[in-house]
Amino acid sequence: MRGVDVAIIGAGAAGLSAARELSVAGVSVAVVEGRDRIGGRIFTRRDPRVPVPVELGAEFVHGAAPEVGRVARAAGLAVLDLCGGRFEPRGGRLAPLDGYLQRVDRVMRKLAAEFVQGFHAADLERISARSLAEGGSPGQDPTESLLGRVAGGYDRVPEWLARGIGPSIHLSTTVERVEWEPGGVALLVRSSVDGRASVVDARAAIVTVPIGVLNAAAGEPGAITFSPDVGPIHRASARLAMGAVARIAFWFTELPWDARGVELAAGETTASLAFLQTHAADFPVWWSAHPARVPFAVAWSGGPPAAALSGLPLDEARGRALRGLAGALGISPRTVERRVVDAWTHDWQADPFSRGAYSYARVGGSTAGRSLARPVARTLFFAGEATDTHGRTGTVDGAIASGRRAAGQVLRALRV
Ligand SMILES: Cc1cc2nc3c(=O)[nH]c(=O)nc-3n(C[C@H](O)[C@H](O)[C@H](O)COP(=O)(O)OP(=O)(O)OC[C@H]3O[C@@H](n4cnc5c(N)ncnc54)[C@H](O)[C@@H]3O)c2cc1C
Structure with a gap:
């Protein structure tokens, strides 16, 4: 894979919304996704016998959900209360x-x-x-x-977010290691199709993997090693956990x-x-x-x-x-x-790319999401539902908002 301005880990709602914002601003991106599909914890199946979408992950739009509403309006989707x-x-x-x-x-x-x-x-x-x-x-x-x-199904939301950036999304590609220094990142990735390793070089990275993946021990399937280690991020993510x-x-x-x-x-x-x-x-x-x-x-x-x-x-x-x-x-x-x-x-707890359903704050962890949302050396940025700071953790709305927030931080850091 060639070098890009910004590498994004994860093609869920957060990663895709960040990729979309950055692409619109003229920034080159590579979205690296471990699964063979986009959407992450939005996972809609269809069956010819069943006239409604079969949701295996997110199903509901909670409350006003302005971010989902914005996508729905732009994509021509109806939200039925x-x-x-x-x-x-x-x-x-x-x-x-x-x-x-x-x-x-x-x-x-x-x-x-x-x-x-x-x-x-x-x-x-x-x-x-x-x-x-x-x-x-x-x-x-x-x-x-x-x-x-x-x-029509929740997957219409990630589909719309991914529209126009298809060639920048690399499916079945697991990030194993992130080597970084201020102003430069190298993602060491492996294809789950042929096992081949490769490297994605970028000026910055947005990490959107679930807390369960961030907290997974090195060597576990899907786990990511950061070199050098990002202490504040790991201390913050350890104060969060994944609910089942x-x-x-x-x-x-x-x-x-x-x-x-x-x-x-x-x-x-x-x-x-x-x-x-x-x-x-x-x-x-x-x-x-x-x-x-x-x-x-x-x-x-x-x-x-x-x-x-x-x-x-x-x-x-x-x-x-x-x-x-x-x-x-x-x-x-x-x-x-x-x-x-x-x-x-779908067994979200056993899935190595989620390791649970959605995040919650452990005792003493109520400010951890805010810590995760802070850029690291203007080079590493963290997004995903767990990093929402407006009471929307654990939702698609919070995930989309976090992706847009991280994209804004990157644009400021790269001064584009
Ligand atoms: C069963 C269930 C029900 C839910 N119900 C609702 C609901 O009704 N309403 C609602 O709003 N929300 C609901 N949610 C929560 C909602 O689905 C999530 O908050 C949201 O989709 C998270 O988006 P995200 O982008 O933060 O993370 P994700 O969607 O998890 O995206 C992260 C991406 O990173 C990828 N990844 C992980 N590790 C690696 C790696 N090492 N290398 C490369 N890629 C990697 C994953 O495959 C994934 O695609 C539900 C979730 C579950 C599981």
């Missing part, structure tokens, strides 16, 4: 869960386990209460309570909550069911594709229960999800199982 109801089993019947987000907010403030783990994917023993208080919950602002989806998420997407012949034998509270219908809080141990939350009327649903687990599911064969994990759902619906597991046509998942 969820309007359905939230239910839970109560007294043997499915009943509406009133004021769900307000309840999340209240419960989060008390750090009650189920909701906090579900929302932040965090381990309660380790999460920083300060970072939760500063940015973690939807609060009273109605805009912040909005929850939408990108119609397990999610399984199901295509059914009929939604299980529409099966005979499921009792509903008086006057209720499942036609508007968007979320179901089952309180099951492994997968306490399910959601439908509402407002799309299709028999598609997702089982969700966050925090230590999700970490415990990592490495399980899909059949075992899906069996647990379906048994938990059957228990909440008051019907037999066989009745639920019989309705399954197919299921999809």
